[in-house]
Amino acid sequence: MGDNGKRMRDPASQAALQTAEERGVLTALDRFESQQPSCRFGREGICCRICSMGPCRVGTSARGERIGVCGATADTVVARNVSRMVAAGTAAHSDHGRSVAHTLLLMGEGKAKDYSVKDEVKLRRVAAEYGLETDGKPSQEIARELAAAALSEFGQQEGQLRLLKRAPETRQEVWQKQGVTPRGIDREVVECMHRTTMGVDTDYKNIIRHGVRTALADGWGGSMIGTDLQDIMLGSPLPVRGKVNLGVISNDKVNVLVHGHEPILSDMIVEASRDPELIKLAEEKGAKGIQLSGVCCTANEVLMRQGIPSAGQFLEQELAIATGAVEAMVVDVQCLMPSLPEVAKCFHTELVTTSPKARMPGVRHIEFDEERALDVAREIIRVAIEKFPDRDPETVSIPQHPMDLVAGFTTEYVFRMLGGSFRPSYRPLNNGIIEGRLRGVAGVVGCCNPNFQPVEQGHVDMVKELIRNDVLVVQTGCAAIACAKEGLLAPEAAAKYAGRGLQEICEAVGIPPVLHVGACVDNSRILVACCEMIKEGGLGEDLSDLPVAGAAPEWMSEKAVAIGMYVVGSGIFTVFGNSLPVEGSPAVHDYLTKGMEEDFGATWAFEADPVAAARMMIEHMNEKRAALKLRPMMYEAEEAAAPAS
Numbered sequence: 001m002g003d004n005g006k007r008m009r010d011p012a013s014q015a016a017l018q019t020a021e022e023r024g025v026l027t028a029l030d031r032f033e034s035q036q037p038s039c040r041f042g043r044e045g046i047c048c049r050i051c052s053m054g055p056c057r058v059g060t061s062a063r064g065e066r067i068g069v070c071g072a073t074a075d076t077v078v079a080r081n082v083s084r085m086v087a088a089g090t091a092a093h094s095d096h097g098r099s100v101a102h103t104l105l106l107m108g109e110g111k112a113k114d115y116s117v118k119d120e121v122k123l124r125r126v127a128a129e130y131g132l133e134t135d136g137k138p139s140q141e142i143a144r145e146l147a148a149a150a151l152s153e154f155g156q157q158e159g160q161l162r163l164l165k166r167a168p169e170t171r172q173e174v175w176q177k178q179g180v181t182p183r184g185i186d187r188e189v190v191e192c193m194h195r196t197t198m199g200v201d202t203d204y205k206n207i208i209r210h211g212v213r214t215a216l217a218d219g220w221g222g223s224m225i226g227t228d229l230q231d232i233m234l235g236s237p238l239p240v241r242g243k244v245n246l247g248v249i250s251n252d253k254v255n256v257l258v259h260g261h262e263p264i265l266s267d268m269i270v271e272a273s274r275d276p277e278l279i280k281l282a283e284e285k286g287a288k289g290i291q292l293s294g295v296c297c298t299a300n301e302v303l304m305r306q307g308i309p310s311a312g313q314f315l316e317q318e319l320a321i322a323t324g325a326v327e328a329m330v331v332d333v334q335c336l337m338p339s340l341p342e343v344a345k346c347f348h349t350e351l352v353t354t355s356p357k358a359r360m361p362g363v364r365h366i367e368f369d370e371e372r373a374l375d376v377a378r379e380i381i382r383v384a385i386e387k388f389p390d391r392d393p394e395t396v397s398i399p400q401h402p403m404d405l406v407a408g409f410t411t412e413y414v415f416r417m418l419g420g421s422f423r424p425s426y427r428p429l430n431n432g433i434i435e436g437r438l439r440g441v442a443g444v445v446g447c448c449n450p451n452f453q454p455v456e457q458g459h460v461d462m463v464k465e466l467i468r469n470d471v472l473v474v475q476t477g478c479a480a481i482a483c484a485k486e487g488l489l490a491p492e493a494a495a496k497y498a499g500r501g502l503q504e505i506c507e508a509v510g511i512p513p514v515l516h517v518g519a520c521v522d523n524s525r526i527l528v529a530c531c532e533m534i535k536e537g538g539l540g541e542d543l544s545d546l547p548v549a550g551a552a553p554e555w556m557s558e559k560a561v562a563i564g565m566y567v568v569g570s571g572i573f574t575v576f577g578n579s580l581p582v583e584g585s586p587a588v589h590d591y592l593t594k595g596m597e598e599d600f601g602a603t604w605a606f607e608a609d610p611v612a613a614a615r616m617m618i619e620h621m622n623e624k625r626a627a628l629k630l631r632p633m634m635y636e637a638e639e640a641a642a643p644a645s
């Protein structure tokens with residue numbers, strides 16, 4: 001089974017891995033080993049299964065050709081496969097956005113009574129962006145109209161998505177010129193599937209360009225709708241102190257883990273877990289109360305809005321159950337390991353599925369219903385409480401050392417915080433960059449992946465290198481959880497790890513050098529923050545002028561591919577740890593890593609070494625700074641002499 005210190009970086013995960021091993025629980029890391037060596041055709045993107053004349057492995061033939069039975073070249077096959085990944089990722093994020101909009105509609109119609117408008121200011125602002133009249137209207141009516149307007153964008157056939165208008169005009173012109181302005185969210189996903197089916201589009205650039213269009217429908221459409229409507233209905237996050245890692249699981253309380261992505265259910269579970277009647281019931285069963293914690297992006301959602309602790313990232317979902325102390329794990333959609341029922345069977349844990357879209361054989365299903373949301377949440381908590389007497393204290397092993405972090409930075413909050421409450425403005429952020437205190441801003445996001453071991457090391461090393469070089473880092477998803485566990489999301493991290501210029505900013509404003517801005521759908525917040533930087537002035541005209549960069553050092557999901565594609569399509573240089581599966585086509589690889597510069601003002605890069613990847617981002621920021629004729633970095637000389645941490 002290998003040395004756990006080499007497999008996971010965090011000592012709490014290492015201890016849990018050890019426990020899992022002792023109890024014979026197989027985890028993703030074990031299954032990863034049994035899959036080696038991985039299939040080269042799949043890895044390079046040259047496996048084609050879209051018709052049944054194959055399947056074709058489009059390698060080089062004796063005559064030097066690289067074609068499938070139908071005649072498709074490696075370029076076509078690779079481009080189709082990547083664009084289909086984008087379509088799947090966009091579908092996932094956008095279906096999440098759709099269900100939020102649907103819930104807001106039900107609330108506006110008075111049918112989802114457990115929800116209300118929690119951020120009235122944002123409701124009116126977003127409604128105005130959709131061209132809705134808000135003066136003198138009650139918030140419920142505006143919510144209904146806004147939800148209907150947002151929902152109509154999924155099936156919209158012509159025109160363009162509303163929120164694209166948030167982008168600088170120069171960027172909107174790039175999209176128009178390239179023919180990638182998304183019309184409707186579902187339309188772009190459907191067209192992506194159509195173009196990439198057998199015998200349609202074979203021009204690899206044309207296929208990738210439509211992949212960009214589809215991805216933009218995610219970032220500026222489905223995901224942005226999801227984020228904004230969640231803020232309206234569940235409340236916009238504010239900075240909140242929290243705790244992270246498997247040590248947040250309680251030894252003496254009923255443990256309920258919420259896992260997945262859509263906070264409309266988990267928000268209700270938070271409320272139910274605080275119900276005095278249910279707490280009393282837990283006590284009657286011998287527990288000291290109810291402990292709720294999260295896994296994956298649902299963890300981020302309930303952490304930033306409600307301060308609920310996060311038990312861990314994607315690769316810790318099995319380990320959390322293997323602590324032997326989890327009464328119930330409640331899942332909705334996305335990033336749920338199909339292995340969970342097997343792991344749960346080894347313990348007393350009740351796994352509960354809640355979405356008709358994500359059921360598991362033999363697993364208890366309690367279907368979520370927006371119209372009786374709190375009742376469903378209470379029922380789930382009751383199931384967990386009933387399980388508590390079945391817990392075997394002999395099998396409980398909870399690793400300790402939970403780490404502190406601050407989460408919950410939104411575009412709007414950063415706006416207010418940096419400029420102070422009397423003059424909300426991005427001016428201080430822009431000035432910090434212009435004066436050379438801050439080199440730029442990096443978004444380090446995405447998954448944890450057993451291809452990178454010790455897991456999480458890539459995130460931590462990259463982020464440390466960036467902040468040491470005065471780059472303010474913003475994070476979402478599992479990347480944020482991974483770095484939080486290293487203490488990088490606590491204000492104290494500035495003095496410990498940041499360069500002097502970044503340290504000065506963090507101390508003046510009272511923020512950590514690494515800002516937690518939410519779940520993966522909240523990468524849309526990063527896009528909006530970049531737009532605000534342009535609007536504030538002094539950093540160019542287009543998003544591609546900014547000294548900013550994106551990265552996903554350990555990506556694994558199709559959703560990450562959609563995110564990377566909309567970030568690059570928005571003009572922001574992005575580095576992924578492992579290559580997209582495009583190495584089977586030098587032409588597609590070249591277009592992504594070079595050719596897209598001409599069309600979109602940004603490219604992809606692939607670099608497995610996280611420090612080398614951070615250096616690429618820093619170099620990119622330096623080039624953008626030079627093009628903008630910004631001052632040299634204030635403390636460059638002393639930072640160059642400082643040792644890497």
Ligand code: BF8
Pocket residue numbers: 261296297314334335445446447448476477478479519520521556557559560
């Ligand atoms: O959407 S970072 S492993 S949990 S895909 Fe999944 Fe990746 Fe985690 Fe959130 Ni995002």
